[in-house]
Amino acid sequence: MRTQTAIIGAGPAGLLLGQLLHAAGIDAVILERRSQAHVLSRIRAGVLEPGAVAALRQAGAGARLDAEGLRHDGFSIASDGRALRIDLAALTGRAVTVYGQTEVTRDLMAARAAAGLPTIYDAEDVTIADFDSDAPRVTWREGGRTRDLVCAAIAGCDGFHGVCRQSVPAGAIETFERVYPFGWLGLLCDAPPCAEELIYARHARGFALCSMRSPTRSRYYVQVAADERAEAWSDARFFDELRRRLPEAAAAAVTVAPALEKSIAPLRSFVAEPMRFGRLFLAGDAAHIVPPTGAKGLNLAASDVVYLAEALAEHFIEGSPAGLDAYSARALARVWKAERFSWWMTALTHRFEGDPFGERLQQAELDWLSGSAAAQAALAENYVGLPY
Ligand code: APR
Numbered sequence: 532m533r534t535q536t537a538i539i540g541a542g543p544a545g546l547l548l549g550q551l552l553h554a555a556g557i558d559a560v561i562l563e564r565r566s567q568a569h570v571l572s573r574i575r576a577g578v579l580e581p582g583a584v585a586a587l588r589q590a591g592a593g594a595r596l597d598a599e600g601l602r603h604d605g606f607s608i609a610s611d612g613r614a615l616r617i618d619l620a621a622l623t624g625r626a627v628t629v630y631g632q633t634e635v636t637r638d639l640m641a642a643r644a645a646a647g648l649p650t651i652y653d654a655e656d657v658t659i660a661d662f663d664s665d666a667p668r669v670t671w672r673e674g675g676r677t678r679d680l681v682c683a684a685i686a687g688c689d690g691f692h693g694v695c696r697q698s699v700p701a702g703a704i705e706t707f708e709r710v711y712p713f714g715w716l717g718l719l720c721d722a723p724p725c726a727e728e729l730i731y732a733r734h735a736r737g738f739a740l741c742s743m744r745s746p747t748r749s750r751y752y753v754q755v756a757a758d759e760r761a762e763a764w765s766d767a768r769f770f771d772e773l774r775r776r777l778p779e780a781a782a783a784a785v786t787v788a789p790a791l792e793k794s795i796a797p798l799r800s801f802v803a804e805p806m807r808f809g810r811l812f813l814a815g816d817a818a819h820i821v822p823p824t825g826a827k828g829l830n831l832a833a834s835d836v837v838y839l840a841e842a843l844a845e846h847f848i849e850g851s852p853a854g855l856d857a858y859s860a861r862a863l864a865r866v867w868k869a870e871r872f873s874w875w876m877t878a879l880t881h882r883f884e885g886d887p888f889g890e891r892l893q894q895a896e897l898d899w900l901s902g903s904a905a906a907q908a909a910l911a912e913n914y915v916g917l918p919y
């Protein structure tokens with residue numbers, strides 16, 4: 532097989548890149564190691580920056596998002612029983628859209644299928660080679676046979692545990708990491724959200740987040756120890772702990788319902804530099820991870836692939852290497868600002884054992900936020916997403 536771009540991974544980054552390349556008239560094949568059903572079974576984040584919404588519309592996957600996405604003009608940070616609303620619309624003139632990543636993935640898959648574009652699911656033992664040449668290759672096993680794909684560029688959209696970053700020689704890549712001593716236990720249930728907007732709650736017992744997928748489907752999280760197991764948490768225990776961490780009015784508004792999904796996600800900050808190795812370009816979780824507190828994971832995947840699609844179009848259509856040469860620095864500039872914000876939101880709202888000085892800093896930061904329009908504007912600007 533031959534194609535212009537081989538995309539490894541059919542998560543949001545790979546699927547969105549495939550659609551943006553198609554819109555630019557560039558052909559690409561997506562190779563995904565799991566089944567389509569498995570990819571769709573993943574429950575992930577749910578807040579889209581305006582930039583990501585625009586990219587999804589450009590990719591032909593914006594119709595359901597526009598019809599069902601929930602526009603949110605603000606969110607609240609709760610602490611010591613009080614809630615501080617951050618008025619995104621008033622402070623930035625922009626808003627975020629609440630729409631589950633599963634639905635984003637579903638819409639991108641549907642757009643790709645409608646265009647008759649090739650996605651190979653259940654691709655086993657995907658390997659990449661010769662990406663330091665102008666004819667990189669991808670091989671994989673399919674139905675017991677070894678297949679290969681010759682291309683001009685490889686987009687590593689295969690997530691944190693993917694093969695692409697691991698294929699880069701150790702001396703050519705530098706990684707930066709911060710692992711947090713806790714995780715998020717998430718629960719999805721068919722019940723009305725406890726509030727109109729998201730609530731990020733700081734509490735002595737630990738962090739909690741009240742989010743949603745629709746007016747009838749809620750998504751909740753509580754901070755748990757890094758070694759905690761989801762099986763140790765009955766629905767009743769989860770909801771009791773959640774309500775203890777919320778302001779009284781929000782706690783009273785929580786509707787208990789059976790968990791449709793319950794799982795624990797570890798929290799880490801991670802960046803690999805650079806994001807380009809010859810004809811191999813990393814995008815999304817393959818290159819960086821953020822703690823979910825800032826809702827940046829999906830949004831960084833979107834900005835990476837918007838940059839990469841523009842650069843590949845310059846290369847294939849205009850014959851200019853400038854975009855590809857600038858890709859890594861351009862993407863990393865935005866990645867690191869989102870890493871800083873996600874770290875800051877996590878440090879501000881989570882419980883860190885045995886750190887009384889840090890607790891006072893959290894209180895001082897929240898006191899300052901509650902009284903300063905400038906501080907709230909800085910937070911709002913980062914939450915809605917810095918310019919592409
Ligand atoms: N070969 C082919 N596909 C692979 C391989 C491999 N060796 N390894 C992983 N994959 C696939 C995974 O099965 C997954 O479907 O690559 C895809 C990567 O998707 P994500 O992990 O969702 O990463 P990305 O597309 O960058 O999206 C980032 O997803 O995980 C969330 O919080 C994250 O919101 C962020 C978003």
Ligand code: PHB
Binds near residue numbers: 575577578742750825
């Ligand atoms: C979610 O709805 O899953 C969600 C929302 C905001 C976050 C993280 C997760 O910061």
